[in-house]
Amino acid sequence: MSSPIHVDETGGSDDTGKGTLEAPYGSLAFALFTHPGATLLIRKDGAYEEPTQSALKKAKKGADGLEKKKKKAEELAERDALAKAQEKERKEKLIEESKKIVLVEDPSLPKAKKAKLNNLSELRGQRVRVSGWVHRLRDQKEIIFIVLRDGTGYLQSILTGKVAQTYDALTLTLESTVELYGTLQAVPEGKTAPGGHELIVDYWKVLGAAPGADDAFSNRLNEKSDPSILADLRHLVLRGETASAVLKLRAALMTSFRQTLTSHDLLEVTPPCLVQTQVEGGATLFKLDYYGQPAFLTQSSQLYLETCLPSLGDVFCVQESFRAENSHTRRHLSEYTHLEGELAFITFEELMNHIESVICETVDKLLADPISAALIKQLNPNFTEPARPFKRLSYVDAIKWLNDHGIQHEAEDAEGNVIKDEQGNPKMVDHVVGDDIAEAAERKMTDILGVPIFLHGFPAELKAFYMKKIPGKEGDAHVFTESCDLLMPGVGEIVGGSMRIADEQELIAAYKKEGIDPSPYYWFTDQRKYGTCEHGGYGLGVERFLAWLANRYTVRECSLYPRWPSRATP
Ligand code: 4AD
DSSP states (O other), X not given: OOOOEEEXXXXXXXXXXXXXXXXXXXXXXXXXXHSTTOOEEEEXXXXXXXXXXXXXXXXXXXXXXXXXXXXXXXXXXXXXXXXXXXXXXXXXXXXXXXXXXXXXXXXXXXXXXXXXXXXXXXXXXXXXXXXXXXEEXXXXXXXXXXXXXXXXXXXXXXXXXXXXXXHHHHTOOTTOEEEEEEEEEEOOTTOOOGXXXXXXXXXXXXXXXXXXXXXXXXXXXOTTOOHHHHHHTHHHHTTSHHHHHHHHHHHHHHHHHHHHHHHTTOEEOOOOSEESOOSSOGGGOEEEEETTEEEEEOSOSXXXXXXXXXXXXXXXXXXXXXXXXXXXXXXXXXEEEXXXXXXXXXXXXXXXXXXXXXXXXXXXXXXXXXXXXXXXXHHOTTOOOOOSSOEEEEHHHHHHHHHHTTOOEEOBOTTSOBOBOTTSOBOEEXXXXXXXXXXXXXXXXXXXXXXXXXXEOOBGGXXXXXXXXXXXXXXXXSOBBSEEEEEETTTEEEEEEEEBOOOHHHHHHHHHHHTOOSGGGHHHHHHHHSSOOOEEEEEEEHHHHHHHHTTOSOGGGGSSSOOBTTBOOO
Protein backbone atom coordinates (compact mmCIF):
# COMPACT_ATOMS: atom_id res chain seq x y z
CA MET A 1 0.00 0.00 0.00
CA SER A 2 1.32 3.45 -0.85
CA SER A 3 2.12 5.79 2.06
CA PRO A 4 -0.66 8.11 3.21
CA ILE A 5 -0.83 11.77 2.15
CA HIS A 6 -0.51 14.23 5.02
CA VAL A 7 -2.49 17.43 5.35
CA ASP A 8 -1.77 19.92 8.14
CA GLU A 9 -4.36 22.69 8.07
CA THR A 10 -2.32 25.02 10.27
CA GLY A 11 1.35 24.25 9.45
CA GLY A 12 1.16 22.77 5.91
CA SER A 13 1.25 24.43 2.50
CA ASP A 14 -0.24 23.60 -0.90
CA ASP A 15 2.49 25.64 -2.61
CA THR A 16 5.60 24.20 -0.96
CA GLY A 17 4.28 21.00 0.66
CA LYS A 18 4.78 17.49 -0.74
CA GLY A 19 2.08 15.64 1.19
CA THR A 20 4.67 13.89 3.35
CA LEU A 21 4.87 13.88 7.13
CA GLU A 22 7.81 16.32 6.92
CA ALA A 23 6.19 18.59 4.32
CA PRO A 24 2.40 18.24 4.54
CA TYR A 25 -0.11 19.98 2.30
CA GLY A 26 -2.28 22.76 3.73
CA SER A 27 -5.72 21.64 2.45
CA LEU A 28 -7.60 18.40 2.03
CA ALA A 29 -9.01 19.62 -1.31
CA PHE A 30 -5.51 19.97 -2.75
CA ALA A 31 -4.49 16.53 -1.47
CA LEU A 32 -7.56 14.96 -3.11
CA PHE A 33 -6.91 16.82 -6.34
CA THR A 34 -3.27 15.81 -6.60
CA HIS A 35 -3.55 12.27 -5.23
CA PRO A 36 -7.03 10.90 -6.09
CA GLY A 37 -7.65 7.55 -4.38
CA ALA A 38 -4.79 7.84 -1.89
CA THR A 39 -5.18 7.37 1.87
CA LEU A 40 -5.39 10.78 3.51
CA LEU A 41 -4.45 11.84 7.03
CA ILE A 42 -5.33 15.25 8.39
CA ARG A 43 -4.69 17.30 11.46
CA LYS A 44 -5.49 20.78 12.60
CA ASP A 45 -3.73 21.18 15.92
CA GLY A 46 -3.52 17.71 17.41
CA ALA A 47 -2.52 14.31 15.98
CA TYR A 48 -3.07 13.07 12.36
CA GLU A 49 -6.29 11.15 11.86
CA GLU A 50 -8.53 10.04 9.01
CA PRO A 51 -10.76 12.84 7.65
CA THR A 52 -14.45 12.74 8.53
CA GLN A 53 -17.02 12.01 5.77
CA SER A 54 -18.32 15.57 5.81
CA ALA A 55 -14.79 16.97 5.54
CA LEU A 56 -14.14 14.63 2.61
CA LYS A 57 -17.37 15.71 0.89
CA LYS A 58 -16.42 19.36 1.21
CA ALA A 59 -12.89 18.65 0.02
CA LYS A 60 -14.25 16.79 -3.05
CA LYS A 61 -16.03 19.96 -4.15
CA GLY A 62 -12.83 21.93 -3.71
CA ALA A 63 -10.86 19.33 -5.67
CA ASP A 64 -13.38 19.48 -8.55
CA GLY A 65 -12.95 23.24 -8.63
CA LEU A 66 -9.19 22.85 -8.85
CA GLU A 67 -9.56 20.32 -11.65
CA LYS A 68 -11.70 22.77 -13.63
CA LYS A 69 -9.20 25.53 -13.07
CA LYS A 70 -6.38 23.31 -14.30
CA LYS A 71 -8.28 22.38 -17.46
CA LYS A 72 -9.02 26.03 -18.15
CA ALA A 73 -5.36 26.99 -17.74
CA GLU A 74 -4.34 24.18 -20.11
CA GLU A 75 -6.87 25.34 -22.68
CA LEU A 76 -5.66 28.92 -22.39
CA ALA A 77 -2.02 27.89 -22.79
CA GLU A 78 -2.93 25.86 -25.85
CA ARG A 79 -4.82 28.78 -27.36
CA ASP A 80 -1.90 31.08 -26.58
CA ALA A 81 0.63 28.78 -28.21
CA LEU A 82 -1.58 28.49 -31.26
CA ALA A 83 -1.97 32.28 -31.51
CA LYS A 84 1.79 32.69 -31.21
CA ALA A 85 2.43 30.11 -33.88
CA GLN A 86 -0.14 31.75 -36.15
CA GLU A 87 1.40 35.19 -35.52
CA LYS A 88 4.85 33.80 -36.30
CA GLU A 89 3.53 32.23 -39.47
CA ARG A 90 1.75 35.46 -40.40
CA LYS A 91 4.96 37.46 -39.85
CA GLU A 92 7.01 34.97 -41.86
CA LYS A 93 4.48 35.13 -44.65
CA LEU A 94 4.42 38.92 -44.47
CA ILE A 95 8.20 39.00 -44.60
CA GLU A 96 8.19 36.65 -47.60
CA GLU A 97 5.58 38.82 -49.34
CA SER A 98 7.38 41.99 -48.30
CA LYS A 99 10.42 40.95 -50.30
CA LYS A 100 8.32 41.38 -53.45
CA ILE A 101 7.33 44.95 -52.57
CA VAL A 102 9.57 47.51 -54.25
CA LEU A 103 9.11 51.11 -53.20
CA VAL A 104 9.49 53.80 -55.83
CA GLU A 105 9.18 57.49 -55.24
CA ASP A 106 6.01 58.82 -56.86
CA PRO A 107 7.26 61.23 -59.57
CA SER A 108 3.97 63.15 -59.51
CA LEU A 109 4.63 64.34 -55.93
CA PRO A 110 6.32 67.72 -55.35
CA LYS A 111 10.12 67.52 -55.02
CA ALA A 112 11.10 66.92 -51.38
CA LYS A 113 13.19 69.66 -49.74
CA LYS A 114 16.25 68.41 -47.86
CA ALA A 115 16.16 69.63 -44.24
CA LYS A 116 17.64 69.18 -40.79
CA LEU A 117 15.20 68.39 -38.01
CA ASN A 118 15.65 71.68 -36.17
CA ASN A 119 14.61 73.63 -39.29
CA LEU A 120 11.27 72.07 -40.02
CA SER A 121 8.90 74.71 -38.63
CA GLU A 122 8.87 76.72 -41.85
CA LEU A 123 8.30 73.60 -43.90
CA ARG A 124 4.95 72.56 -42.41
CA GLY A 125 2.58 71.30 -45.08
CA GLN A 126 5.44 70.73 -47.52
CA ARG A 127 7.19 67.62 -48.77
CA VAL A 128 10.60 67.15 -47.10
CA ARG A 129 13.53 64.74 -47.13
CA VAL A 130 15.26 64.08 -43.80
CA SER A 131 18.00 61.67 -42.73
CA GLY A 132 18.90 60.38 -39.32
CA TRP A 133 18.99 57.52 -36.84
CA VAL A 134 16.01 55.49 -35.66
CA HIS A 135 15.81 56.77 -32.09
CA ARG A 136 12.54 55.05 -31.18
CA LEU A 137 10.51 52.46 -33.00
CA ARG A 138 6.97 51.22 -32.45
CA ASP A 139 5.05 48.80 -34.66
CA GLN A 140 1.33 49.07 -34.08
CA LYS A 141 -1.32 47.35 -36.20
CA GLU A 142 0.31 47.93 -39.57
CA ILE A 143 1.46 51.43 -38.65
CA ILE A 144 5.13 51.99 -37.89
CA PHE A 145 6.05 54.95 -35.69
CA ILE A 146 9.64 56.11 -35.90
CA VAL A 147 11.18 58.89 -33.82
CA LEU A 148 14.02 60.05 -36.03
CA ARG A 149 17.11 61.73 -34.56
CA ASP A 150 19.68 63.70 -36.51
CA GLY A 151 21.56 65.46 -33.71
CA THR A 152 19.75 68.75 -34.31
CA GLY A 153 16.44 67.39 -33.09
CA TYR A 154 13.82 64.65 -33.16
CA LEU A 155 10.94 63.99 -35.56
CA GLN A 156 7.98 61.68 -35.17
CA SER A 157 7.41 59.88 -38.46
CA ILE A 158 4.54 57.65 -39.50
CA LEU A 159 4.69 54.81 -42.02
CA THR A 160 1.41 53.28 -43.17
CA GLY A 161 0.23 51.22 -46.14
CA LYS A 162 2.84 50.09 -48.65
CA VAL A 163 5.75 52.00 -47.06
CA ALA A 164 5.16 49.99 -43.87
CA GLN A 165 5.02 46.65 -45.67
CA THR A 166 8.47 46.44 -47.23
CA TYR A 167 11.12 44.00 -46.04
CA ASP A 168 13.12 46.93 -44.66
CA ALA A 169 10.06 48.15 -42.73
CA LEU A 170 9.38 44.77 -41.16
CA THR A 171 13.00 44.22 -40.15
CA LEU A 172 13.87 47.78 -39.13
CA THR A 173 15.97 48.13 -35.94
CA LEU A 174 16.82 50.89 -33.49
CA GLU A 175 19.81 53.06 -34.43
CA SER A 176 19.64 52.17 -38.13
CA THR A 177 20.12 55.17 -40.42
CA VAL A 178 17.25 55.99 -42.73
CA GLU A 179 16.22 58.62 -45.25
CA LEU A 180 12.57 59.57 -45.06
CA TYR A 181 10.49 61.45 -47.65
CA GLY A 182 7.07 62.73 -46.80
CA THR A 183 4.74 65.55 -45.94
CA LEU A 184 5.14 67.43 -42.71
CA GLN A 185 1.94 67.85 -40.74
CA ALA A 186 1.00 69.49 -37.49
CA VAL A 187 0.19 66.80 -34.91
CA PRO A 188 -3.55 66.21 -34.40
CA GLU A 189 -5.11 68.27 -31.63
CA GLY A 190 -4.50 66.85 -28.16
CA LYS A 191 -1.39 64.92 -29.27
CA THR A 192 2.21 65.98 -28.72
CA ALA A 193 5.40 65.33 -30.65
CA PRO A 194 8.79 67.06 -30.82
CA GLY A 195 8.36 70.36 -32.69
CA GLY A 196 4.59 69.87 -32.76
CA HIS A 197 4.70 68.10 -36.14
CA GLU A 198 4.98 64.65 -37.67
CA LEU A 199 6.11 63.31 -41.00
CA ILE A 200 3.69 61.26 -43.07
CA VAL A 201 6.18 59.13 -44.99
CA ASP A 202 5.49 58.38 -48.66
CA TYR A 203 8.90 57.00 -49.60
CA TRP A 204 11.95 55.96 -47.61
CA LYS A 205 15.11 53.91 -47.58
CA VAL A 206 17.47 52.32 -45.10
CA LEU A 207 20.98 53.76 -45.38
CA GLY A 208 22.71 51.61 -42.75
CA ALA A 209 20.90 48.82 -40.93
CA ALA A 210 21.89 48.35 -37.27
CA PRO A 211 21.99 44.79 -35.95
CA GLY A 212 19.03 43.19 -34.19
CA ALA A 213 18.89 40.14 -31.88
CA ASP A 214 21.79 39.68 -29.43
CA ASP A 215 23.85 42.51 -30.88
CA ALA A 216 20.90 44.96 -30.89
CA PHE A 217 21.62 48.43 -29.53
CA SER A 218 19.30 47.94 -26.55
CA ASN A 219 21.13 44.74 -25.62
CA ARG A 220 24.49 46.46 -25.51
CA LEU A 221 23.34 49.29 -23.31
CA ASN A 222 20.46 50.23 -21.07
CA GLU A 223 19.65 52.18 -17.92
CA LYS A 224 20.74 49.31 -15.69
CA SER A 225 24.16 48.86 -17.32
CA ASP A 226 27.15 48.85 -15.00
CA PRO A 227 29.09 52.19 -14.78
CA SER A 228 32.24 50.60 -16.26
CA ILE A 229 30.21 49.36 -19.26
CA LEU A 230 28.69 52.81 -19.65
CA ALA A 231 32.24 54.25 -19.62
CA ASP A 232 33.44 51.75 -22.26
CA LEU A 233 30.38 52.51 -24.36
CA ARG A 234 30.45 56.28 -23.91
CA HIS A 235 30.28 56.59 -27.74
CA LEU A 236 26.86 54.90 -27.63
CA VAL A 237 25.74 56.58 -24.38
CA LEU A 238 26.13 59.92 -26.19
CA ARG A 239 23.19 58.95 -28.44
CA GLY A 240 20.86 59.13 -25.44
CA GLU A 241 18.59 62.10 -24.82
CA THR A 242 20.20 63.15 -21.53
CA ALA A 243 23.84 62.79 -22.53
CA SER A 244 23.27 64.67 -25.77
CA ALA A 245 21.29 67.40 -23.98
CA VAL A 246 24.24 67.93 -21.59
CA LEU A 247 26.61 68.31 -24.54
CA LYS A 248 24.25 70.66 -26.35
CA LEU A 249 24.02 72.80 -23.23
CA ARG A 250 27.82 72.69 -22.97
CA ALA A 251 28.10 74.09 -26.50
CA ALA A 252 25.62 76.87 -25.68
CA LEU A 253 27.53 77.57 -22.46
CA MET A 254 30.83 77.97 -24.32
CA THR A 255 29.23 80.33 -26.84
CA SER A 256 27.66 82.33 -24.04
CA PHE A 257 30.95 82.56 -22.11
CA ARG A 258 32.75 83.75 -25.24
CA GLN A 259 30.12 86.42 -25.91
CA THR A 260 30.25 87.64 -22.31
CA LEU A 261 34.03 87.74 -22.11
CA THR A 262 34.24 89.51 -25.48
CA SER A 263 31.71 92.09 -24.28
CA HIS A 264 34.05 92.74 -21.34
CA ASP A 265 36.88 93.40 -23.83
CA LEU A 266 38.78 90.18 -23.23
CA LEU A 267 40.39 88.73 -26.36
CA GLU A 268 40.53 84.98 -26.94
CA VAL A 269 43.95 83.37 -27.35
CA THR A 270 45.05 79.75 -27.67
CA PRO A 271 48.07 78.90 -25.50
CA PRO A 272 50.01 75.63 -25.94
CA CYS A 273 49.30 72.36 -24.15
CA LEU A 274 52.93 71.20 -24.25
CA VAL A 275 54.89 73.18 -21.68
CA GLN A 276 58.10 73.11 -19.68
CA THR A 277 56.91 74.98 -16.59
CA GLN A 278 54.57 74.08 -13.75
CA VAL A 279 51.82 76.37 -12.47
CA GLU A 280 49.94 74.51 -9.74
CA GLY A 281 52.66 72.38 -8.11
CA GLY A 282 54.83 69.52 -9.36
CA ALA A 283 52.71 66.78 -7.77
CA THR A 284 50.00 66.89 -10.44
CA LEU A 285 52.16 67.21 -13.57
CA PHE A 286 51.90 64.72 -16.44
CA LYS A 287 55.49 64.37 -17.56
CA LEU A 288 56.52 63.36 -21.06
CA ASP A 289 59.53 63.02 -23.27
CA TYR A 290 59.73 65.95 -25.67
CA TYR A 291 62.43 65.27 -28.28
CA GLY A 292 64.67 64.02 -25.50
CA GLN A 293 63.79 66.92 -23.18
CA PRO A 294 61.40 66.74 -20.23
CA ALA A 295 58.08 68.48 -20.84
CA PHE A 296 54.62 68.48 -19.29
CA LEU A 297 50.98 68.69 -20.25
CA THR A 298 49.77 72.09 -19.10
CA GLN A 299 48.03 72.45 -15.72
CA SER A 300 46.87 75.98 -16.48
CA SER A 301 47.44 78.54 -19.24
CA GLN A 302 47.66 81.35 -16.71
CA LEU A 303 51.37 82.11 -17.16
CA TYR A 304 50.90 82.46 -20.93
CA LEU A 305 47.84 84.66 -20.50
CA GLU A 306 49.91 86.96 -18.30
CA THR A 307 52.39 87.40 -21.15
CA CYS A 308 49.58 88.53 -23.48
CA LEU A 309 48.48 91.51 -21.37
CA PRO A 310 51.06 93.96 -22.78
CA SER A 311 50.26 93.12 -26.40
CA LEU A 312 46.58 92.19 -26.44
CA GLY A 313 45.15 93.67 -23.27
CA ASP A 314 42.85 91.53 -21.17
CA VAL A 315 42.65 87.98 -22.51
CA PHE A 316 40.93 84.67 -22.02
CA CYS A 317 41.36 81.14 -23.29
CA VAL A 318 39.44 77.89 -23.43
CA GLN A 319 42.08 75.20 -23.25
CA GLU A 320 42.44 71.69 -21.89
CA SER A 321 44.29 71.46 -18.57
CA PHE A 322 45.74 68.22 -17.23
CA ARG A 323 46.09 67.09 -13.63
CA ALA A 324 47.84 63.86 -12.69
CA GLU A 325 45.84 63.53 -9.48
CA ASN A 326 44.88 60.11 -8.21
CA SER A 327 41.45 61.51 -7.38
CA HIS A 328 38.38 59.41 -8.06
CA THR A 329 35.93 62.01 -6.74
CA ARG A 330 32.92 63.19 -8.67
CA ARG A 331 34.56 66.56 -9.36
CA HIS A 332 38.00 65.50 -10.58
CA LEU A 333 39.09 64.74 -14.12
CA SER A 334 42.61 64.08 -15.37
CA GLU A 335 41.90 66.31 -18.37
CA TYR A 336 39.38 69.13 -18.16
CA THR A 337 38.38 72.20 -20.12
CA HIS A 338 39.78 75.25 -18.39
CA LEU A 339 38.32 78.65 -19.09
CA GLU A 340 40.85 81.20 -17.89
CA GLY A 341 40.88 84.99 -17.90
CA GLU A 342 43.58 87.50 -17.09
CA LEU A 343 43.09 91.23 -16.54
CA ALA A 344 45.59 94.10 -16.21
CA PHE A 345 45.45 97.17 -13.98
CA ILE A 346 42.81 95.82 -11.61
CA THR A 347 42.35 95.40 -7.87
CA PHE A 348 41.41 92.18 -6.08
CA GLU A 349 37.90 93.56 -5.48
CA GLU A 350 37.53 94.29 -9.21
CA LEU A 351 38.70 90.76 -10.01
CA MET A 352 35.97 89.18 -7.85
CA ASN A 353 33.35 91.55 -9.30
CA HIS A 354 34.46 90.59 -12.79
CA ILE A 355 34.18 86.84 -12.09
CA GLU A 356 30.70 87.35 -10.64
CA SER A 357 29.61 89.44 -13.66
CA VAL A 358 30.94 86.94 -16.16
CA ILE A 359 29.12 84.06 -14.49
CA CYS A 360 25.81 85.88 -14.06
CA GLU A 361 25.79 87.42 -17.53
CA THR A 362 26.64 84.05 -19.08
CA VAL A 363 23.73 82.42 -17.23
CA ASP A 364 21.43 85.34 -18.21
CA LYS A 365 22.21 84.76 -21.88
CA LEU A 366 21.51 81.04 -21.59
CA LEU A 367 18.16 81.65 -19.91
CA ALA A 368 17.20 84.31 -22.46
CA ASP A 369 17.76 81.91 -25.36
CA PRO A 370 14.78 79.57 -25.85
CA ILE A 371 16.92 76.61 -26.94
CA SER A 372 19.42 76.70 -24.08
CA ALA A 373 16.68 77.65 -21.58
CA ALA A 374 14.76 74.50 -22.64
CA LEU A 375 17.90 72.38 -22.13
CA ILE A 376 18.36 73.78 -18.62
CA LYS A 377 14.70 73.12 -17.88
CA GLN A 378 15.05 69.54 -19.16
CA LEU A 379 18.19 68.78 -17.14
CA ASN A 380 17.72 70.95 -14.07
CA PRO A 381 14.04 71.91 -13.72
CA ASN A 382 14.60 73.63 -10.36
CA PHE A 383 17.45 75.83 -11.54
CA THR A 384 17.26 79.39 -10.32
CA GLU A 385 19.76 82.05 -11.19
CA PRO A 386 21.99 82.92 -8.21
CA ALA A 387 21.31 86.26 -6.53
CA ARG A 388 23.95 88.98 -6.71
CA PRO A 389 26.17 89.99 -5.06
CA PHE A 390 27.70 86.62 -4.22
CA LYS A 391 28.42 85.97 -0.56
CA ARG A 392 32.03 86.71 0.37
CA LEU A 393 33.70 84.86 3.20
CA SER A 394 37.32 85.24 4.21
CA TYR A 395 39.34 82.10 4.80
CA VAL A 396 39.80 83.03 8.47
CA ASP A 397 36.03 83.53 8.91
CA ALA A 398 35.37 80.22 7.15
CA ILE A 399 37.60 78.40 9.67
CA LYS A 400 35.57 80.01 12.46
CA TRP A 401 32.29 79.11 10.70
CA LEU A 402 33.32 75.45 10.39
CA ASN A 403 34.21 75.26 14.09
CA ASP A 404 31.00 77.06 15.12
CA HIS A 405 29.03 74.47 13.11
CA GLY A 406 30.90 71.47 14.48
CA ILE A 407 32.39 70.55 11.10
CA GLN A 408 35.69 68.88 11.95
CA HIS A 409 38.38 67.17 9.95
CA GLU A 410 40.51 64.06 10.36
CA ALA A 411 43.62 64.65 12.46
CA GLU A 412 46.92 63.84 10.74
CA ASP A 413 50.41 63.21 12.10
CA ALA A 414 53.53 65.01 10.84
CA GLU A 415 53.80 62.51 7.92
CA GLY A 416 50.23 63.15 6.85
CA ASN A 417 48.85 59.82 8.14
CA VAL A 418 45.35 59.86 9.63
CA ILE A 419 45.45 59.48 13.44
CA LYS A 420 43.03 56.78 14.69
CA ASP A 421 41.34 56.57 18.12
CA GLU A 422 41.18 53.39 20.26
CA GLN A 423 38.24 52.04 18.24
CA GLY A 424 40.19 52.52 15.02
CA ASN A 425 38.05 55.46 13.87
CA PRO A 426 39.77 58.58 12.53
CA LYS A 427 40.29 61.17 15.25
CA MET A 428 38.27 64.27 14.40
CA VAL A 429 39.56 67.73 15.31
CA ASP A 430 38.54 71.39 14.92
CA HIS A 431 40.00 73.47 12.09
CA VAL A 432 42.80 75.94 12.77
CA VAL A 433 44.11 78.78 10.63
CA GLY A 434 46.64 77.23 8.27
CA ASP A 435 44.55 74.11 7.51
CA ASP A 436 43.73 73.32 3.91
CA ILE A 437 39.93 73.07 4.08
CA ALA A 438 39.23 69.55 2.82
CA GLU A 439 36.68 68.80 0.09
CA ALA A 440 34.21 67.20 2.52
CA ALA A 441 34.17 70.18 4.92
CA GLU A 442 34.00 72.65 2.06
CA ARG A 443 31.09 70.77 0.52
CA LYS A 444 29.19 70.67 3.84
CA MET A 445 29.64 74.40 4.32
CA THR A 446 28.59 75.22 0.76
CA ASP A 447 25.54 73.00 0.93
CA ILE A 448 24.45 74.44 4.30
CA LEU A 449 24.86 78.04 3.11
CA GLY A 450 23.15 77.06 -0.18
CA VAL A 451 24.45 80.03 -2.20
CA PRO A 452 27.58 80.77 -4.26
CA ILE A 453 30.42 81.77 -1.94
CA PHE A 454 33.62 83.64 -2.71
CA LEU A 455 36.08 82.18 -0.23
CA HIS A 456 39.05 84.58 -0.21
CA GLY A 457 42.35 85.38 1.46
CA PHE A 458 43.97 81.92 1.72
CA PRO A 459 47.29 81.51 3.57
CA ALA A 460 50.27 81.74 1.22
CA GLU A 461 51.59 78.32 2.25
CA LEU A 462 48.46 76.64 0.85
CA LYS A 463 48.56 78.39 -2.50
CA ALA A 464 50.66 78.62 -5.67
CA PHE A 465 53.95 80.53 -5.80
CA TYR A 466 52.68 83.35 -8.05
CA MET A 467 49.96 84.73 -5.76
CA LYS A 468 50.12 88.26 -4.44
CA LYS A 469 50.26 88.64 -0.66
CA ILE A 470 47.70 90.88 1.04
CA PRO A 471 49.65 94.12 1.47
CA GLY A 472 50.31 95.60 4.92
CA LYS A 473 50.07 92.30 6.84
CA GLU A 474 53.57 90.99 6.28
CA GLY A 475 54.41 90.77 10.02
CA ASP A 476 51.46 88.47 10.89
CA ALA A 477 51.90 84.83 11.96
CA HIS A 478 50.29 83.79 8.67
CA VAL A 479 50.80 85.51 5.36
CA PHE A 480 47.55 85.64 3.41
CA THR A 481 47.10 86.08 -0.31
CA GLU A 482 44.74 87.96 -2.58
CA SER A 483 43.20 84.72 -3.74
CA CYS A 484 39.66 83.43 -4.09
CA ASP A 485 37.79 80.22 -4.77
CA LEU A 486 34.19 80.39 -5.92
CA LEU A 487 32.16 77.60 -4.32
CA MET A 488 28.81 76.46 -5.70
CA PRO A 489 26.20 74.40 -3.84
CA GLY A 490 26.23 70.77 -4.94
CA VAL A 491 29.61 70.97 -6.69
CA GLY A 492 32.07 72.95 -4.56
CA GLU A 493 34.93 74.92 -6.07
CA ILE A 494 34.29 75.92 -9.67
CA VAL A 495 36.66 78.88 -9.97
CA GLY A 496 40.12 79.56 -8.56
CA GLY A 497 41.60 83.01 -9.00
CA SER A 498 44.07 85.47 -7.57
CA MET A 499 46.05 88.64 -7.99
CA ARG A 500 49.59 87.91 -9.17
CA ILE A 501 52.95 89.05 -7.78
CA ALA A 502 53.76 92.14 -9.85
CA ASP A 503 57.22 92.86 -8.44
CA GLU A 504 60.19 91.13 -10.10
CA GLN A 505 62.26 90.68 -6.91
CA GLU A 506 59.27 89.38 -4.98
CA LEU A 507 58.64 86.83 -7.72
CA ILE A 508 62.28 85.71 -7.69
CA ALA A 509 62.02 85.25 -3.91
CA ALA A 510 58.81 83.24 -4.41
CA TYR A 511 60.53 80.85 -6.88
CA LYS A 512 63.28 80.36 -4.33
CA LYS A 513 60.87 79.66 -1.48
CA GLU A 514 59.12 76.98 -3.56
CA GLY A 515 62.41 75.50 -4.76
CA ILE A 516 61.56 76.31 -8.38
CA ASP A 517 64.45 76.82 -10.81
CA PRO A 518 63.73 80.30 -12.26
CA SER A 519 65.57 79.75 -15.56
CA PRO A 520 62.71 78.07 -17.53
CA TYR A 521 60.46 80.89 -16.29
CA TYR A 522 62.60 83.67 -17.87
CA TRP A 523 59.71 84.75 -20.11
CA PHE A 524 57.30 84.92 -17.17
CA THR A 525 59.78 86.96 -15.10
CA ASP A 526 60.26 89.34 -18.04
CA GLN A 527 56.65 90.49 -17.60
CA ARG A 528 57.72 92.11 -14.33
CA LYS A 529 60.88 93.51 -15.90
CA TYR A 530 59.46 95.28 -18.97
CA GLY A 531 56.69 97.40 -17.51
CA THR A 532 54.96 95.57 -14.71
CA CYS A 533 51.36 96.14 -13.62
CA GLU A 534 48.92 94.98 -10.98
CA HIS A 535 47.02 92.13 -12.58
CA GLY A 536 44.99 89.09 -11.74
CA GLY A 537 43.01 86.28 -13.23
CA TYR A 538 41.10 83.09 -12.72
CA GLY A 539 40.45 79.64 -14.00
CA LEU A 540 36.96 78.11 -14.24
CA GLY A 541 36.45 74.36 -14.60
CA VAL A 542 33.94 74.07 -17.44
CA GLU A 543 32.78 70.56 -16.45
CA ARG A 544 32.26 71.66 -12.84
CA PHE A 545 30.31 74.72 -13.96
CA LEU A 546 28.17 72.54 -16.22
CA ALA A 547 27.62 70.00 -13.42
CA TRP A 548 26.24 72.88 -11.33
CA LEU A 549 24.12 74.35 -14.14
CA ALA A 550 22.74 71.03 -15.39
CA ASN A 551 22.53 69.39 -11.96
CA ARG A 552 24.73 66.44 -12.93
CA TYR A 553 26.01 64.09 -10.25
CA THR A 554 29.55 64.06 -11.60
CA VAL A 555 31.80 66.09 -13.90
CA ARG A 556 32.28 62.84 -15.86
CA GLU A 557 28.84 63.41 -17.40
CA CYS A 558 29.88 66.89 -18.51
CA SER A 559 32.86 65.93 -20.68
CA LEU A 560 32.62 64.42 -24.17
CA TYR A 561 35.09 61.63 -23.40
CA PRO A 562 36.08 62.01 -19.75
CA ARG A 563 39.49 60.96 -18.49
CA TRP A 564 40.14 59.90 -14.92
CA PRO A 565 42.82 57.69 -13.34
CA SER A 566 43.24 54.59 -15.57
CA ARG A 567 40.53 55.69 -18.00
CA ALA A 568 41.53 57.08 -21.39
CA THR A 569 39.11 55.15 -23.64
CA PRO A 570 37.17 55.52 -25.81
O1 4AD B 1 42.30 76.31 -8.69
P1 4AD B 1 43.05 75.91 -9.92
O2 4AD B 1 44.09 74.87 -9.78
O3 4AD B 1 43.66 77.26 -10.49
C1 4AD B 1 44.52 77.38 -11.51
O4 4AD B 1 44.92 76.49 -12.24
C2 4AD B 1 44.88 78.80 -11.82
N1 4AD B 1 46.20 78.83 -12.42
C3 4AD B 1 43.83 79.37 -12.73
C4 4AD B 1 44.08 80.81 -13.08
O5 4AD B 1 44.16 81.63 -12.19
N2 4AD B 1 44.18 81.12 -14.35
O6 4AD B 1 42.02 75.43 -11.02
C5 4AD B 1 41.01 76.31 -11.46
C6 4AD B 1 39.71 75.56 -11.64
C7 4AD B 1 39.15 74.96 -10.36
O7 4AD B 1 38.43 75.92 -9.63
C8 4AD B 1 38.27 73.88 -10.89
O8 4AD B 1 37.03 74.40 -11.30
C9 4AD B 1 39.01 73.41 -12.11
O9 4AD B 1 39.91 74.43 -12.48
N3 4AD B 1 39.77 72.19 -11.80
C10 4AD B 1 39.38 70.94 -12.15
N4 4AD B 1 38.29 70.50 -12.79
C11 4AD B 1 38.16 69.17 -12.99
N5 4AD B 1 39.10 68.27 -12.60
C12 4AD B 1 40.21 68.67 -11.95
N6 4AD B 1 41.13 67.76 -11.60
C13 4AD B 1 40.39 70.06 -11.69
N7 4AD B 1 41.36 70.80 -11.11
C14 4AD B 1 40.95 72.08 -11.18
